[in-house]
Every structure is written in structure tokens, then in C-alpha cells.
Amino acid sequence: MxxxxxxxxxxxxxxxxxxxxxxxxxxxxxxxxxxxxxxxxxxxxxxxxxxxxPSIVCHESELANPHDYVTADIVGVPVVAVRQPDGTVRAFTNVCRHRGSRLVTAERGNARQFVCPFHAWTYGTDGTLRNIAYPDGFCGVDRGDHSLVRLPCEVRHGLVWVTPVADGALDLxxxxxxxxxxxxxxxxxxxxxxxxxxxxxxxxxxxxxxxxxxxxxxxxxxxxxxxxxxxxxxxxxxxxxxxxxxxxxxxxxxxxxxxxxxxxxxxxxxxxxxxxxxxxxxxxxxxxxxxxxxxxxxxxxxxxxxxxxxxxxxxxxxxxxxxxxxxxxxxxxxxxxxxxxxxxxxxxxxxxxxxxxxxxxxxxxxxxxxxxxxxxxxxxxx
Ligand code: FES
Ligand SMILES: [Fe+2]
CATH class of the missing domain: 3.90.380.10 (Naphthalene 1,2-dioxygenase Alpha Subunit; Chain A, domain 1)
Structure with a gap:
């Protein structure tokens, strides 16, 4: 101090x-x-x-390595914060874009991809939808439109701050x-x-x-x-x-x-x-x-x-x-x-x-x- x-x-x-x-x-x-x-x-x-x-989700040392993640709930919004390979941190709603299952169920961990436990839609840690299981059932779905919902996120003072609304503001x-x-x-x-x-x-x-x-x-x-x-x-x-x-x-x-x-x-x-x-x-x-x-x-x-x-x-x-x-x-x-x-x-x-x-x-x-x-x-x- x-x-x-x-x-x-x-x-x-x-x-x-x-x-x-x-x-x-x-x-x-x-x-x-x-x-x-x-x-x-x-x-x-x-x-x-x-x-x-903005709410604090974790300390950034909890995301020390690429693909490290931490989950949290902010007044009912499930949130996952993930360290990206370029060193930045992104936050998403921890909700599958198929039918809304909680995507990441562990409190913390490291994963190359997130596989939904309900029907196995698969997302990269950058939030993009990578794979739809049984794609014939969803041939009309634009994958680009079904990435995880990104949340405003900033790392400051070693703390990871997130506003739990996609179009919300984050002005620290x-x-x-x-x-x-x-x-x-x-x-x-x-x-x-x-x-x-x-x-x-x-x-x-x-x-x-x-x-x-x-x-x-x-x-x-x-x-x-x-x-x-x-x-x-x-x-x-x-x-x-x-x-x-x-x-x-x-x-x-x-x-x-x-x-x-x-x-x-x-x-x-x-x-x-x-x-x-x-x-x-x-x-x-x-x-x-x-x-x-x-x-x-x-x-x-x-x-x-x-x-x-x-x-x-x-x-x-x-x-x-x-x-x-x-x-x-x-x-x-x-x-x-x-x-x-x-x-x-x-x-x-x-x-x-x-x-x-x-x-x-x-x-x-x-x-x-x-x-x-x-x-x-x-x-x-x-
Ligand atoms: S709710 Fe996630 S794959 Fe169906
Ligand atoms: Fe006390």
C-alpha cells in the first residue's frame, strides 16, 4: 500500500x-x-x-494458463470466464445455445472445448460453436449466429470483472x-x-x-x-x-x-x-x-x-x-x-x-x- x-x-x-x-x-x-x-x-x-x-468473478491467477476457466453465477446468470491463448480473458453466459443447458458444470478447470452435457453441442473456449451433434437435424442453423453469448469483461487490479448482460456496460x-x-x-x-x-x-x-x-x-x-x-x-x-x-x-x-x-x-x-x-x-x-x-x-x-x-x-x-x-x-x-x-x-x-x-x-x-x-x-x- x-x-x-x-x-x-x-x-x-x-x-x-x-x-x-x-x-x-x-x-x-x-x-x-x-x-x-x-x-x-x-x-x-x-x-x-x-x-x-460489474461484478468480480475471480482473480486472474485462477486463469493462469490458456483455456483455464472459472464459472460463477451472478443473480441467476451463469457465467464462465476463460483465458484465451492470446492472454486476454473472455466471459460468456454459461448457457448452451441449443436449449439452454448449463454448459460448463465444474467450478474451475482447463478445457480445449466445452461439450454440452445435454446433446453434445461443442464450443471452443473462444465461444464459437464448433460442432453440432447429428447436424442433419440442424442443417438450417447458422453456426456463426450461435456462438456463446459474450459478456463485457475486463481484468483490472488482477481481478476479473464481468457485467452479466450481453449489451451491458463495463466502465471501471x-x-x-x-x-x-x-x-x-x-x-x-x-x-x-x-x-x-x-x-x-x-x-x-x-x-x-x-x-x-x-x-x-x-x-x-x-x-x-x-x-x-x-x-x-x-x-x-x-x-x-x-x-x-x-x-x-x-x-x-x-x-x-x-x-x-x-x-x-x-x-x-x-x-x-x-x-x-x-x-x-x-x-x-x-x-x-x-x-x-x-x-x-x-x-x-x-x-x-x-x-x-x-x-x-x-x-x-x-x-x-x-x-x-x-x-x-x-x-x-x-x-x-x-x-x-x-x-x-x-x-x-x-x-x-x-x-x-x-x-x-x-x-x-x-x-x-x-x-x-x-x-x-x-x-x-x-
Ligand atoms: S442444450 Fe446443449 S446441446 Fe442441447
Ligand atoms: Fe463479524
């Missing part, structure tokens, strides 16, 4: 620590509880947010804005390497899953027996970048750094940098590696989310040396989110469905949470 930015954040955190303050929003915010379970709102979020904006300059674009470049994610991932189909609205990353207020309470003792609650730095945000939460070890010079101090082992990349991506710097979360609504069900978690090693060398440590820490993380964050989220959702509450209160000490929900409201109202 850029030295000047690290210095600036260190100054702010140290000042907050001395004054027992934190970055605050100007006022509290009241969020209608219904917004988490309303099917009409869920439809608006799918249509006006997820089908319009506009989406990220120059400031966040520069800041992400400073993390040198292009050098990072995919290490592991897990996928989850959760019975929880996607926003409740995102909310778990959007504040440090709960860390020492909900997680008091797991990660809480290693954290300081309510000591954070917050910045917004268009619809995105950065929340820097403090580890307990930050207290020992406070007497150091902010100009030279190394914050990276003692802070957690949480970038909320709107709408549903959370990029986290976790002391010695990146976590990349993708959190998306289910195609039809307002109360389900499709979630994936990736561990990205900062460099290829670290992937080998740090793996035993990550084995342990990844397990703690996965246990914590499943047994604590998502149990709490499910309880909240059940409470909303029971009709017991009209609204939630987002505190001044939860500025990233406020920003996220304001952006969802703005995008769905448009």
Missing part, C-alpha cells in the same frame, strides 16, 4: 486512540427493516444493481473513480495468487451478509470468544469512494504502535483494511494475505445469497511459505463467520419476518454501513 496513505491512516488511528474517538458519520441513520426481506426490493436490487454493475474508470483506482493499484493485487476458496448458498438476504463486514462495533461482543480478543472495537478509519468504501479496523496490537512515528510505522500487520467494492465484493487485507468475498442475491429468492470466499496470497512465494499458518487462520475465520456472523444474520432476518421491528438504527460509529445502504437505496430508486 502507498506509504503516504499508510501514514495518513496511521495518524488518524493514533489520534483516535489518544482521544478515545473514532471516525463518525454526521448522524444516525434509520433503515426500514422491510428492505431486507421485501421481494420487490430484491427484484430492484437484481435488476438495477447487479445486472448493471467510472465505476471505481480515479482515487479508489489508484489506491487499489497500490495494493499490487496483480502480484497476488489464488490460494483457496469456499462457496456458500446461504438462507440469508445478501445485504445482511455484507453488513457483517461494514462495521467494527460488533467485533469484541459477538466474537468475544473467537477473534474479539485480537481486535479493538470502535477504533477505525473510514473513507467513501463513490459507491464504495474503505474501513480500516484496528487489531489489539495497534496499541503498541501508537508511540511510533506515523511516517514510518508498518500498519499492515496491525490493521484490517476492508474495501467494500459496491455492490457485493469485500476485499480485505488480513495482516499477511487478502480475502476476497463475493456476495450476491439469489436469482429469485430474496432470502438467499450466493457467497464465495477466496484467500489470495500476496505473492507466489508466500503461498508456499505461509500455507500452514493460513490453514489454521482460514479455519478460524470460516468457523467464526458461519457460527457467529451468519447465525446472527439469520436471527435478524427471522426477527424481521416476524414483524417485530419497523427499522434498524445505524450508529454514527457505523459509517460504512450507512454508506452501503444509502448507495443501495440510491441505485434502486433511480
Amino acid at each position: 502507498d506509504r503516504a496513505l499508510q501514514t495518513e491512516i496511521a495518524r488518524r488511528l493514533f489520534a483516535h486512540m489518544a482521544a478515545r474517538t473514532t471516525d463518525l458519520a454526521p448522524r444516525e441513520m434509520y433503515q426500514p427493516a422491510e428492505s431486507y426481506i421485501d421481494p420487490a426490493q430484491a427484484t430492484r436490487e437484481r435488476e438495477k444493481i447487479f445486472r448493471k454493475l 474508470d467510472d465505476h471505481l473513480g480515479p482515487e479508489l483506482d489508484r489506491e487499489l493499484a497500490g495494493w499490487r493485487l496483480v502480484r497476488a495468487v489464488y490460494e483457496r476458496s469456499e462457496n456458500f448458498d446461504l438462507p440469508i438476504n445478501w445485504k445482511l451478509v455484507v453488513d457483517g463486514f461494514m462495521e467494527d462495533y460488533h467485533l469484541c461482543v459477538l466474537h468475544k470468544s473467537t477473534i474479539g480478543p485480537y481486535m479493538m472495537a470502535n477504533l477505525h478509519e473510514y473513507s467513501a469512494f463513490r459507491s464504495h468504501s474503505r474501513l480500516v479496523a484496528s487489531r489489539a496490537s495497534l496499541a503498541k504502535l501508537a508511540e511510533h512515528d506515523p511516517e514510518t510505522v508498518d500498519l499492515l500487520p496491525s490493521a484490517i483494511f476492508i474495501y467494500a467494492l459496491f455492490p457485493g465484493q469485500i476485499l480485505v487485507w488480513q495482516a499477511d494475505h487478502f480475502e476476497l468475498w463475493t456476495i450476491r442475491p439469489h436469482a429469485t429468492d430474496a432470502l438467499r445469497a450466493t457467497v464465495s470466499a477466496r484467500l489470495l496470497a500476496p505473492t507466489a512465494a508466500s503461498r508456499e511459505t505461509e500455507r500452514p499458518l493460513w490453514d489454521r487462520n482460514w479455519k478460524i475465520l470460516m468457523d467464526t463467520v458461519q457460527a457467529e456472523d451468519w447465525v446472527a444474520a439469520r436471527d435478524i432476518q427471522d426477527g424481521i419476518a416476524g414483524g417485530g421491528q419497523s427499522h434498524f438504527v445505524f450508529g454514527r460509529n457505523e459509517p460504512a454501513l450507512q454508506h452501503f445502504h444509502r448507495e443501495v437505496a440510491r441505485a434502486t430508486a433511480a
Whole structure:
């Protein structure tokens, strides 16, 4: 990360620590509880947010070799991203042009061609229709018109971004804005390497899953027996970048750094940098590696989310040396989110469905949470 930015954040955190303050929003915010379970709102979020904006499908190291592919679902659109022999990455709807079967069923792999499991129509990894089984049945079909449907796709900061609509837009300059674009470049994610991932189909609205990353207020309470003792609650730095945000939460070890010079101090082992990349991506710097979360609504069900978690090693060398440590820490993380964050989220959702509450209160000490929900409201109202 850029030295000047690290210095600036260190100054702010140290000042907050001395004054027992934190970055605050100007006022509290009241969020209608219904917004988490309303099917009409869920439809608006799918249509006006997820089908319009770029989503991150994978890290480009997952497509290291020609014909490597990764599949994903973006609000019901099956997507396959494939490394081309010329080094570029293309994305297609992962749907056979014959009768719509899911073409590639594996999560990831390498294939010279994709053969549909239904009737064996065969496509090149460039998306072209190569072969129709029993061609006499389709002698009038123009093969050139039946390539896989190509989706807007761009690789930036080592991440593969896709808009899941064929004629959709993908303008990362506009989406990220120059400031966040520069800041992400400073993390040198292009050098990072995919290490592991897990996928989850959760019975929880996607926003409740995102909310778990959007504040440090709960860390020492909900997680008091797991990660809480290693954290300081309510000591954070917050910045917004268009619809995105950065929340820097403090580890307990930050207290020992406070007497150091902010100009030279190394914050990276003692802070957690949480970038909320709107709408549903959370990029986290976790002391010695990146976590990349993708959190998306289910195609039809307002109360389900499709979630994936990736561990990205900062460099290829670290992937080998740090793996035993990550084995342990990844397990703690996965246990914590499943047994604590998502149990709490499910309880909240059940409470909303029971009709017991009209609204939630987002505190001044939860500025990233406020920003996220304001952006969802703005995008769905448009
Ligand atoms: S649906 Fe793919 S070959 Fe028939
Ligand atoms: Fe949590």
C-alpha cells in the first residue's frame, strides 16, 4: 500500500486512540427493516444493481494458463470466464445455445472445448460453436449466429470483472473513480495468487451478509470468544469512494504502535483494511494475505445469497511459505463467520419476518454501513 496513505491512516488511528474517538458519520441513520426481506426490493436490487454493475468473478491467477476457466453465477446468470491463448480473458453466459443447458458444470478447470452435457453441442473456449451433434437435424442453423453469448469483461487490479448482460456496460474508470483506482493499484493485487476458496448458498438476504463486514462495533461482543480478543472495537478509519468504501479496523496490537512515528510505522500487520467494492465484493487485507468475498442475491429468492470466499496470497512465494499458518487462520475465520456472523444474520432476518421491528438504527460509529445502504437505496430508486 502507498506509504503516504499508510501514514495518513496511521495518524488518524493514533489520534483516535489518544482521544478515545473514532471516525463518525454526521448522524444516525434509520433503515426500514422491510428492505431486507421485501421481494420487490430484491427484484430492484437484481435488476438495477447487479445486472448493471460489474461484478468480480475471480482473480486472474485462477486463469493462469490458456483455456483455464472459472464459472460463477451472478443473480441467476451463469457465467464462465476463460483465458484465451492470446492472454486476454473472455466471459460468456454459461448457457448452451441449443436449449439452454448449463454448459460448463465444474467450478474451475482447463478445457480445449466445452461439450454440452445435454446433446453434445461443442464450443471452443473462444465461444464459437464448433460442432453440432447429428447436424442433419440442424442443417438450417447458422453456426456463426450461435456462438456463446459474450459478456463485457475486463481484468483490472488482477481481478476479473464481468457485467452479466450481453449489451451491458463495463466502465471501471467510472465505476471505481480515479482515487479508489489508484489506491487499489497500490495494493499490487496483480502480484497476488489464488490460494483457496469456499462457496456458500446461504438462507440469508445478501445485504445482511455484507453488513457483517461494514462495521467494527460488533467485533469484541459477538466474537468475544473467537477473534474479539485480537481486535479493538470502535477504533477505525473510514473513507467513501463513490459507491464504495474503505474501513480500516484496528487489531489489539495497534496499541503498541501508537508511540511510533506515523511516517514510518508498518500498519499492515496491525490493521484490517476492508474495501467494500459496491455492490457485493469485500476485499480485505488480513495482516499477511487478502480475502476476497463475493456476495450476491439469489436469482429469485430474496432470502438467499450466493457467497464465495477466496484467500489470495500476496505473492507466489508466500503461498508456499505461509500455507500452514493460513490453514489454521482460514479455519478460524470460516468457523467464526458461519457460527457467529451468519447465525446472527439469520436471527435478524427471522426477527424481521416476524414483524417485530419497523427499522434498524445505524450508529454514527457505523459509517460504512450507512454508506452501503444509502448507495443501495440510491441505485434502486433511480
Ligand atoms: S442444450 Fe446443449 S446441446 Fe442441447
Ligand atoms: Fe463479524
